[in-house]
Amino acid sequence: MAESSGKPSVLFVCVHNAGRSQMAAAWLTHLAGDRVEVRSAGSAPGDAVNPAAVEAMAEVGIDISAETPKILTIDAVRESDVCITMGCGDTCPVFPGKRYLDWKLDDPAGQGVEAVRPVRDAIKVLVEGLIAEIAPRTGP
Template sequence: MSDKPSVLFVCVHNAGRSQMAAAWLTHLAGDRIEVRSAGSTPGREVNPAAVEAMAEVGIDISAEVPKVLTIDAVRESDVCITMGCGDTCPVFPGKRYLDWKLDDPAGQGVDAVRPIRDEIKVLVEGLIAEIEPEARA
């Protein structure tokens, strides 16, 4: 295991919220935090409106592919953040679990996705402030 903190973002399809959150965390924290994302029932592709909304802020997620949630992904993460996937995320002792209540961008246009993108950024900034001291300890 790495000595830097690791975060796993989980939503149902791994096509919108979790992809945007992973991209924000990677963009804002660089290589200081290990980032993963997955879905309990992955979609075929990342939501085009999420791709467009992130491109508007200079973050390219067009090459991302939805990934299936695995027990190993949870086991290897220090923090697991769920976004509307209910009880499908396996629970391991010693892990930190957060549930972010966010609107689902599935089937929405970019106008509806922008506020979700912006809310995720604020949540990610708060997360970085919380877990970065752990990385320096």
């Protein structure tokens, strides 16, 4: 567990931090609330979040329009319990004792909202499984 808050922390990484990792971070925040600390970053961040990803998330009531792509830092990895990569290959630094997952998801860059919707929905299913594992609801 991350020492700062006692909550599990998750870092989502994709190349541009403009689509998949932003949607995953938004889903995790939306579905887990304050039970999980959420970060996202890119190995080569884009200039802005993919407008089709913003639109696809808005369709399910989640606003990511204010998010901005961020550069992946060693500290972000060091401070996270689980690092989830999405098609960025070997660019994510590896630290012993961390859990690494690689989610195989199509890159929605440059595609319309029709192409982004199935990626959005696949990410939701993966995030729900992750929450059940690292931050299950307790009590009634």
